[in-house]
Amino acid sequence: MTRDQALFQFLLRLGDSTLILSHRVSEWCGHAPVIEEDIALANTALDLIGQTQFWLELAGEVEGKGRSADDLAYLRDVWDFRNLLLVERPNGDFGKTLMRQFLFDAFQSLMLGKLLKSSDKRVADIAEKASKEVAYHVERSAGTVVGLGDGTPQSHTRMQAALDDLYPYVGEMFVSDAVDAVLIKVGIAPDPASLRADWDALVGRVMQDATLDIPKDAFTHKGGKTGTHTEHLGYILADMQFLQRAYPGAEW
Amino acid sequence: MYAQMVKTAGTGVKTPDEMSDQERAFQARIDAGEKIEPRDWMPDDYRATLIRQIGQHAHSEIVGQLPEGNWITRAPTLERKAILLAKVQDEAGHGLYLYSACETLGVSRDELIEMLHAGKMKYSSIFNYPTLNWADIGAVGWLVDGAAIMNQVQLQKTSYGPYARAMVRICKEESFHQRQGYSIMMKMAFGNAAQKAMAQDALNRLWFPSLMMFGPPDKDSVHSTQSMAWRIKINTNDELRQRFVDQTMPQMKYLGLTCPDANVKWNEDKGGYDYSDPDWDEFFAVLRGNGPCNKDRMAARVKAWEDGEWVRDGLMAHAHKNKIKNAAQVAAE
Numbered sequence: 001m002t003r004d005q006a007l008f009q010f011l012l013r014l015g016d017s018t019l020i021l022s023h024r025v026s027e028w029c030g031h032a033p034v035i036e037e038d039i040a041l042a043n044t045a046l047d048l049i050g051q052t053q054f055w056l057e058l059a060g061e062v063e064g065k066g067r068s069a070d071d072l073a074y075l076r077d078v079w080d081f082r083n084l085l086l087v088e089r090p091n092g093d094f095g096k097t098l099m100r101q102f103l104f105d106a107f108q109s110l111m112l113g114k115l116l117k118s119s120d121k122r123v124a125d126i127a128e129k130a131s132k133e134v135a136y137h138v139e140r141s142a143g144t145v146v147g148l149g150d151g152t153p154q155s156h157t158r159m160q161a162a163l164d165d166l167y168p169y170v171g172e173m174f175v176s177d178a179v180d181a182v183l184i185k186v187g188i189a190p191d192p193a194s195l196r197a198d199w200d201a202l203v204g205r206v207m208q209d210a211t212l213d214i215p216k217d218a219f220t221h222k223g224g225k226t227g228t229h230t231e232h233l234g235y236i237l238a239d240m241q242f243l244q245r246a247y248p249g250a251e252w
Numbered sequence: 253m254y255a256q257m258v259k260t261a262g263t264g265v266k267t268p269d270e271m272s273d274q275e276r277a278f279q280a281r282i283d284a285g286e287k288i289e290p291r292d293w294m295p296d297d298y299r300a301t302l303i304r305q306i307g308q309h310a311h312s313e314i315v316g317q318l319p320e321g322n323w324i325t326r327a328p329t330l331e332r333k334a335i336l337l338a339k340v341q342d343e344a345g346h347g348l349y350l351y352s353a354c355e356t357l358g359v360s361r362d363e364l365i366e367m368l369h370a371g372k373m374k375y376s377s378i379f380n381y382p383t384l385n386w387a388d389i390g391a392v393g394w395l396v397d398g399a400a401i402m403n404q405v406q407l408q409k410t411s412y413g414p415y416a417r418a419m420v421r422i423c424k425e426e427s428f429h430q431r432q433g434y435s436i437m438m439k440m441a442f443g444n445a446a447q448k449a450m451a452q453d454a455l456n457r458l459w460f461p462s463l464m465m466f467g468p469p470d471k472d473s474v475h476s477t478q479s480m481a482w483r484i485k486i487n488t489n490d491e492l493r494q495r496f497v498d499q500t501m502p503q504m505k506y507l508g509l510t511c512p513d514a515n516v517k518w519n520e521d522k523g524g525y526d527y528s529d530p531d532w533d534e535f536f537a538v539l540r541g542n543g544p545c546n547k548d549r550m551a552a553r554v555k556a557w558e559d560g561e562w563v564r565d566g567l568m569a570h571a572h573k574n575k576i577k578n579a580a581q582v583a584a585e
């Protein structure tokens with residue numbers, strides 16, 4: 001695998017994850033528990049779309065086949081997507097949506113922290129732009145997880161269920177493979193496995209404040225980063241890509 | 253206009269003789285163009301009417317998220333998706349400012365929301381129409397935000413201070429929404445045959461409902477006089493509707509779209525367009541709950557509120573625990 005082939009895959013992993021998570025979060029629009037949350041969720045979805053545009057545009061550039069960020073988002077099929085399985089999980093209740101957000105935000109903030117020092121300046125520049133937003137996201141999602149975990153007995157029960165349900169999708173974030181090996185060597189990206197200890201520490205602190213128990217079972221679902229997805233992604237793409245697929249070549 | 257057919261409280265405009273000293277002084281301040289502030293004395297009917305009007309406006313912003321939110325996951329490019337997300341986020345923000353303005357009159361946001369859900373308050377009829385193709389998102393920005401601006405620009409001069417100030421903030425964002433909507437319409441109207449058809453279809457369905465946003469014709473508008481005397485309504489429904497048609501027709505011509513009203517025609521003598529009234533029976537049917545989307549809209553809002561109860565309770569319980577913890581800490585020091 002060449003450096004650019006590996007970088008292309010890595011950028012898709014970043015950009016597809018923010019794209020699909022943004023899609024899921026935007027499904028809340030108009031349906032949140034309070035207006036402040038409607039605003040905050042729309043804001044999160046919007047930030048994630050902005051990040052997607054940066055990552056996928058660079059992916060297209062690195063690939064060198066003239067594909068734009070929109071081409072990549074709208075004209076690939078399921079098997080070409082490289083997002084984490086975690087982000088395609090259905091929203092569930094508000095607590096589950098925020099739990100998924102926090103588990104992802106915690107990872108992304110650590111990943112971006114390392115990418116700030118990437119040997120590829122284009123990657124470092126995007127990480128710089130995204131890291132301020134993500135610092136805010138992780139603070140907010142952590143705060144909500146704590147508030148609901150340590151809220152009423154009902155909110156506690158729901159948050160524990162959310163954590164138990166999503167935890168098997170956490171491990172995939174830290175799996176390293178041949179793509180990572182190439183990028184580690186040239187100093188573009190960190191070994192994802194190396195982020196685990198800091199992630200465990202951050203998530204451990206938040207779950208403690210939230211009075212939630214981290215599941216002991218370490219089973220990990222994998223496949224998203226290499227293109228084997230859950231059944232959900234096909235429906236997400238059917239929605240997302242509808243217009244581009246139904247009216248090929250139209251300008252919008 | 254997001255506040256249609258707001259029932260004015262009271263028995264009609266009083267003559268100076270019928271007014272108490274307080275009422276006379278109040279009316280004099282309004283006539284002098286002064287702003288009324290939350291702590292000032294105001295007639296009960298003025299307060300009640302404003303609560304209805306601002307509350308209805310706030311509810312409209314919130315329910316208005318739904319027809320546009322309907323297309324966020326299907327927006328055709330990342331850029332369009334981002335713009336639409338930002339717009340819908342603005343609308344929720346407008347709802348928030350307006351509920352806050354309403355709270356200065358002594359009614360809480362939760363009470364207002366519960367009144368909406370119980371069918372005791374309304375939101376604009378326009379949001380009971382569906383968004384069926386992508387051009388609807390353009391047409392909503394162009395026509396619906398356009399009509400809203402027409403009304404809200406005048407309300408920047410309304411007599412109640414918090415409402416007037418909320419309007420100033422909101423109007424800036426609404427004109428951005430309108431421009432974005434028109435930009436979608438241009439892409440569609442100047443696009444391929446299918447896109448042109450979508451643009452025309454959206455216009456066909458949304459034209460008359462947009463005219464309804466200004467409320468019934470002046471001759472049937474029973475509530476206007478008192479509200480105008482109080483300056484919580486500045487222009488009449490027909491004045492605003494005329495202004496809207498005059499502004500919109502040249503834009504429609506530029507897009508090369510056909511107005512679904514075959515009678516729309518420039519009238520040199522009046523210096524404005526003649527146009528047909530919308531079907532007022534349909535308008536009243538929509539207000540009574542029989543629009544194409546009333547049931548879906550209310551069901552979605554009620555579900556969001558009920559499903560969110562455990563979240564609101566949980567966050568409140570946590571805030572309460574923190575308060576006790578902090579107080580205990582202070583006491584221990």
Ligand SMILES: [Fe+2]
Pocket residue numbers: 313342343346422426
């Ligand atoms: Fe608005």
Ligand SMILES: [Fe+2]
Pocket residue numbers: 313316343396397400
């Ligand atoms: Fe609006």
Ligand SMILES: [Fe+2]
Pocket residue numbers: 343397425426429
């Ligand atoms: Fe708007």
